[in-house]
Amino acid sequence: MPPQTRRSSFPEVVIDRDTESEESSSDDEDVEDEEEEFEADEEATVDLPEETMEEASESKKKGKTPITISLKKFCKVCKKTGHEAGFRGATYIDCPMKPCFLCKMPGHTTMTCPHRVATEYGIVPAPRKNTTNPLEFVFQRQLQPRVPPIKPAHVIPDQVHCAVIRYHSRRVTCLEFHPTNNNILLSGDKKGQLGIWDFGKVHEKTVYGNIHNCILNNMKFNPTNDGSIYAASSDGTISCTDLETGISLSVMNLNPNGWEGPSSWRMLYGLDVNSDKSVVLVADNFGYLYMADIRSNNVMSKPTLIHKKGTKVVGLNCNPLQPDLLLSCGNDHFARIWDMRCLEAGSSLYNLEHKRVVSSAYFSPLTGSKILTTSLDNRIRVWDSIFGNLDSPSREIVHSHDFNRYLTAFRAEWDAKDSSESLVVIGRYISENYDGAALHPIDFINISTGQLVAEVMDPNITTISPVNKLHPREDILASGSSRSLFIWRPKKLDIAQPREEKRILLCEEVSKKRSKKHGDNSDDDSDNDVFRNKDNGLKQKKLPSKSSSYGSRKSRQL
DNA sequence: AGTAAATGGGGCC
DNA sequence: TGGCCCCCCTTTAC
Numbered sequence: 118m119p120p121q122t123r124r125s126s127f128p129e130v131v132i133d134r135d136t137e138s139e140e141s142s143s144d145d146e147d148v149e150d151e152e153e154e155f156e157a158d159e160e161a162t163v164d165l166p167e168e169t170m171e172e173a174s175e176s177k178k179k180g181k182t183p184i185t186i187s188l189k190k191f192c193k194v195c196k197k198t199g200h201e202a203g204f205r206g207a208t209y210i211d212c213p214m215k216p217c218f219l220c221k222m223p224g225h226t227t228m229t230c231p232h233r234v235a236t237e238y239g240i241v242p243a244p245r246k247n248t249t250n251p252l253e254f255v256f257q258r259q260l261q262p263r264v265p266p267i268k269p270a271h272v273i274p275d276q277v278h279c280a281v282i283r284y285h286s287r288r289v290t291c292l293e294f295h296p297t298n299n300n301i302l303l304s305g306d307k308k309g310q311l312g313i314w315d316f317g318k319v320h321e322k323t324v325y326g327n328i329h330n331c332i333l334n335n336m337k338f339n340p341t342n343d344g345s346i347y348a349a350s351s352d353g354t355i356s357c358t359d360l361e362t363g364i365s366l367s368v369m370n371l372n373p374n375g376w377e378g379p380s381s382w383r384m385l386y387g388l389d390v391n392s393d394k395s396v397v398l399v400a401d402n403f404g405y406l407y408m409a410d411i412r413s414n415n416v417m418s419k420p421t422l423i424h425k426k427g428t429k430v431v432g433l434n435c436n437p438l439q440p441d442l443l444l445s446c447g448n449d450h451f452a453r454i455w456d457m458r459c460l461e462a463g464s465s466l467y468n469l470e471h472k473r474v475v476s477s478a479y480f481s482p483l484t485g486s487k488i489l490t491t492s493l494d495n496r497i498r499v500w501d502s503i504f505g506n507l508d509s510p511s512r513e514i515v516h517s518h519d520f521n522r523y524l525t526a527f528r529a530e531w532d533a534k535d536s537s538e539s540l541v542v543i544g545r546y547i548s549e550n551y552d553g554a555a556l557h558p559i560d561f562i563n564i565s566t567g568q569l570v571a572e573v574m575d576p577n578i579t580t581i582s583p584v585n586k587l588h589p590r591e592d593i594l595a596s597g598s599s600r601s602l603f604i605w606r607p608k609k610l611d612i613a614q615p616r617e618e619k620r621i622l623l624c625e626e627v628s629k630k631r632s633k634k635h636g637d638n639s640d641d642d643s644d645n646d647v648f649r650n651k652d653n654g655l656k657q658k659k660l661p662s663k664s665s666s667y668g669s670r671k672s673r674q675l
Numbered sequence: 676a677g678t679a680a681a682t683g684g685g686g687c688c
Numbered sequence: 689t690g691g692c693c694c695c696c697c698t699t700t701a702c
Contacts, residue, residue, distance in 0.1 A: 193696085194695090194696055202696065202697095203696090203697085204697070209696085209697045211696075211697090212696070215696075218696060218697080227696095227697090288699080427689090448683095448684080473684085473685090474683095474684070474685095493684080517697090519696095520683095520697095520698085521683085521684095521695065521696065521697085521698075522681085522682055522683055522684085522695085522698075523681070523682070523683085523698045523699065523700095524698065524699090526683095546697070547696095547697055548697055555697075557697085580698080580699075581697090581698070581699095599698085599699065599700090600699095600700095677702100678701100678702085679700100679701090679702085680699105680700090680701090680702100681698105681699095681700090683695105684694105684695095685693105685694090685695090686692105686693090686694085687691105687692090687693090687694105688690105688691095688692090
C-alpha cells in the first residue's frame, strides 16, 4: 500500500534531442535528472506509451540523438520520484520526505503520527511544576481526582439540526450568539457582511451588506444594549450596528483619508468589549491597540503598541472576573497579558511564547484563571493558572489546524456551560476517511487531559469548518463552513425538529441557478434542494456544489 | 471537467 | 526592512 509500489508502473519514455546542455538552464539543481526532461521542448522526439502521447505528439519530427527518460510521476510536494503525495480515495498520503504534517516532527508521516491515534499522546495530564507545596501536591494528586465534576458528562451537539447553505456570499469569518435571545445567531463574512439568523424559525434571516466593505474580523455585543453589536473590519473601522434596522454607526475609522497604499492602510482585527470600563478595545495590523468609550462612542486616548511593530494583532480578550486584565495575541508569535491600568508599549505582565502565529487566546469563561491559545504550529496550549508559572504552558495538545491559505483561522473556543472549564471546541483541518468520504470533523477536546471527547461531522458537509461557537446557555453548536452556517444539537435529546423542508435553507442565488439548469420555472422550489431527513442523520444526497467539490477532490487522486 | 484565481505566512537575501 | 518566491489535505467561478 505505500506509494513506492507504484514505481514499477511508471511509463518509460524515450526522447530524442540534439544536446542536453543547450537548454538545461541550471535553475533547478535539486530536481532529479529524469524529471528535467519534462521540460523537453519541441525539438525532442518521443516514443510514448498510451496516455502520455499528447505531451510529445508535437515533438515527433527532427531526428536527434535519442536519450532515454522515464515519465515518472513525481511527488507534488517534494518534486521527487518514487512516491506521490495526495489523496488516494478519501485518504491523504503524506510526502515521506517532509516532517509529519500534523505534529511537525520528522521521522514519520501523519498516517503513523502518534498524535493522530490519540490526541492525548505526549500530554502531561497534571503538571506539577508550578508548586513546591507538599500539601497542595497531595491534594492535587490524591483528592482532586475524587472530587466529582459538577457537570456529569459533556453533552455534545453532534447532529445537524438546521442550516443555511450558501447564506453568505463569501466565507464566514466569525459567529456570535445573541446574549438574551437563544435562537439568534450572528455571522460575519469576508466581504464585511453581517448576517442575522433566527435558527428557531429557520427561514428568518437577514444580511446587512453595507456596514463594512471588507473582511469582518471580530464582533461582540454591546453589553449595555443587546440590540446592537460592535464589529471590527479590515476596512479599518469599528461599527456599532442596530440589529433591528441595520443602521450602523462608525465608532472608529483608522483610514479617514482613504487608500494611500498598503503601508498606511490600517486594518482592525482583535476586538473585545470591557463592560466594567465601558470600552471597546480593538487592535490593528501594525501592532496597536485602540479604545473607544461605549457611552459616547468616542475614541479614547492614543493607540498603544502592544505587539511587535508592524505585525497583526488578531485577538483581544478581557478577563471575565478581573476587568483590569487583558489578553492579546498576534502574528509576532506571542500572546500577552496586560494590566489595563498601566497600558504602554512593553509593559505587558506576561508574554506567552509560541512557535508560530497565535490565532486566538482566551481566558477561561467562568473563573478567568486559565488561558487557551491556538497557534499555527498545530498545537493548542493551556495555561492552568494565570496566578501560577506562566513561563511555559501546562499542556500542549497537538491538533491539526495549520492551514495553507484561503480559510478563516481556526480558534479553539471554550464551552461556557462547562463548569470545570475543560471542554473546548475547534474545527480540524486534515480530513479523515469516514466510510469512504474525506470529512473534516469539528473536535471537542478535554483540555485537562488532552483527550478527544468527540468529533462531529456530517456526510453532507465536505468543506472545512474553521469557525465554531458553542451556545452560552444551550447544548448547541454553531459552525461556519465556507459560506454556510450549521446548527448542531445532541442526537440523544430528540428535540422537535422544525418542519422538515424548512430545516436546511438554500440561498436564492443557488436555487435560481439550479432552476435554470433544470429548466424549472418555479422560483420558490427551494424545497427540492432541501436535504431530506428521514429518521436520524442527513441522507447522502448532495448539492451540486458539494458534489462538485467532492468530485474535484476525488479527481485529484492519481 | 478542468483550471485559474484569490491571497496569508514564512523564509531568504 | 522589503521584495520575492514558495507552499501539503481549499473553494469557487468560469
